[in-house]
Amino acid sequence: MEVWEKVFVKDAEFLQSTHGKVGCVICHGGDSQEEDKELAHTGLVIDPSEGNYTTCTTCHQDIAETHDMSLHAALGGFKSALEARGGDLSEGSALAAAFENHCNECHTSCGQCHVSRPDEVEGGLVSGHKFRETPSTQYNCVACHGSRIGAEYLGENEGIPADVHWTQGMMLCTDCHSQELHGSGQPVATRYQNPDVVKCEDCHQDVWTNTANNPQHEQHLSDLSCQVCHSVGYKNCYGCHVSVDPEGLPCRTSEPSVMQFEIGYNPLRSSERPYEYVVLRHVPTCAGTCDYYGESLFPDFNSGPTWKYATPHNIQLHTPQNESCDACHSNTALFLTEEDIRPDEKEANKGVVVNEFPETVGK
Amino acid sequence: MKKLVMAFTVILMLLALSVIGCTNKELVGPSPEAEQEVVSTCVTCHTDKDVLKELATTEEVAKSEATTGEG
Numbered sequence: 001m002e003v004w005e006k007v008f009v010k011d012a013e014f015l016q017s018t019h020g021k022v023g024c025v026i027c028h029g030g031d032s033q034e035e036d037k038e039l040a041h042t043g044l045v046i047d048p049s050e051g052n053y054t055t056c057t058t059c060h061q062d063i064a065e066t067h068d069m070s071l072h073a074a075l076g077g078f079k080s081a082l083e084a085r086g087g088d089l090s091e092g093s094a095l096a097a098a099f100e101n102h103c104n105e106c107h108t109s110c111g112q113c114h115v116s117r118p119d120e121v122e123g124g125l126v127s128g129h130k131f132r133e134t135p136s137t138q139y140n141c142v143a144c145h146g147s148r149i150g151a152e153y154l155g156e157n158e159g160i161p162a163d164v165h166w167t168q169g170m171m172l173c174t175d176c177h178s179q180e181l182h183g184s185g186q187p188v189a190t191r192y193q194n195p196d197v198v199k200c201e202d203c204h205q206d207v208w209t210n211t212a213n214n215p216q217h218e219q220h221l222s223d224l225s226c227q228v229c230h231s232v233g234y235k236n237c238y239g240c241h242v243s244v245d246p247e248g249l250p251c252r253t254s255e256p257s258v259m260q261f262e263i264g265y266n267p268l269r270s271s272e273r274p275y276e277y278v279v280l281r282h283v284p285t286c287a288g289t290c291d292y293y294g295e296s297l298f299p300d301f302n303s304g305p306t307w308k309y310a311t312p313h314n315i316q317l318h319t320p321q322n323e324s325c326d327a328c329h330s331n332t333a334l335f336l337t338e339e340d341i342r343p344d345e346k347e348a349n350k351g352v353v354v355n356e357f358p359e360t361v362g363k
Numbered sequence: 364m365k366k367l368v369m370a371f372t373v374i375l376m377l378l379a380l381s382v383i384g385c386t387n388k389e390l391v392g393p394s395p396e397a398e399q400e401v402v403s404t405c406v407t408c409h410t411d412k413d414v415l416k417e418l419a420t421t422e423e424v425a426k427s428e429a430t431t432g433e434g
Contacts, residue, residue: 002416002419003419003420003421003422004412004415004416004418004419005415007409007415008409008410008412008415009406009409009410010410010412012410015406015410023403024403024406024409025403025405028405030405032403032404032405033403033404034404035404037408037418040404040405040408122422122424147433147434235433237433240432243429245427245428245429247427249425249426249427249429250427251427251428251429251430252430252431252432252434253429253430253431253432254431254432254433255432256432257432257433
């Protein structure tokens with residue numbers, strides 16, 4: 001996107017909309033009477049919804065208040081994951097510095113979903129400053145969630161088909177993910193804790209209520225997550241290391257990602273997610289991810305798995321593992337085993353590694 | 364009876380006045396803020412593609428070149 005294009009209000013209709021009629025200066029500051037560019041931009045606020053500004057809460061108080069605690073704003077997922085491994089995020093700590101340099105950039109404001117592209121991808125108005133009630137899948141959601149979820153959903157991984165919800169239904173992210181994106185108003189450690197999180201059964205209720213003609217569903221609905229049978233290979237990341245380059249800029253390196261499909265024991269088993277088996281995705285983090293900032297910043301690294309509960313977005317009706325019973329039951333390659341785990345991560349993942357495999361049934 | 368006719372006439376006149384007041388837009392001036400916005404240099408520049416191209420300056424994005432791998 002060209003520099004000028006990022007700030008081009010191409011749709012004059014915006015000026016007649018509710019937000020347009022408010023006037024530029026009310027939200028963005030600056031001086032609307034000044035003709036000199038530099039002087040007109042004095043005190044300019046590029047993103048009025050960023051930080052503690054009350055621009056949005058004036059009219060949208062209910063949404064803005066829950067958003068403050070959402071994963072998109074508060075990054076509770078990052079914090080809880082680091083703290084679960086014994087990380088100290090208190091003010092002034094080494095890990096807090098690393099968090100500020102490398103994690104904090106991955107949050108979003110109201111405007112970075114509803115008006116412009118996210119800062120992380122260098123911003124720019126999406127629809128000529130029009131406020132979009134529904135964020136753009138391409139310019140907002142996938143702009144940040146592109147390398148894993150976006151690529152899976154749109155079929156950008158070589159040899160892996162796109163998600164059936166995209167190929168058959170052309171469904172956009174917000175067709176499934178709506179209220180949950182603004183948070184529930186309660187702090188959560190993972191997206192799966194949000195009571196509004198989308199579930200397959202929200203649309204596919206018949207799968208649960210009518211199993212008469214589907215013995216596979218009748219047999220496995222309560223012990224397998226949907227993705228175990230209906231997703232295919234997905235991206236797994238390894239060896240992320242963060243540091244600061246000689247110019248003082250935060251940087252990171254990671255190993256090449258790997259396309260894998262691994263079924264393991266459910267690390268988030270609950271009444272909401274009772275499945276014994278789920279698919280697991282390896283997260284980029286390793287014990288030495290933040291070593292640049294200090295030694296042993298994760299003293300309890302092994303307290304949680306590096307293979308995490310996953311919901312790959314490449315759902316298919318027919319998959320190699322659901323072709324027959326024994327396509328899965330006798331196929332140990334589908335399961336996360338000791339051999340799949342890196343030596344320094346064996347202890348962390350002992351709770352999710354499959355040791356006993358489902359017996360073959362001859363079908 | 365006369366009183367009734369007079370009261371009816373007065374009500375009719377009040378109604379007519381209020382209808383005229385509501386529909387005559389000349390009586391309602393723009394608010395100072397709205398008037399100010401009409402001559403806003405923000406709108407003048409940011410709706411003009413050519414002006415924006417002319418005044419655009421290269422952004423300096425402070426991102427490390429040492430970063431490698433997927434995010």
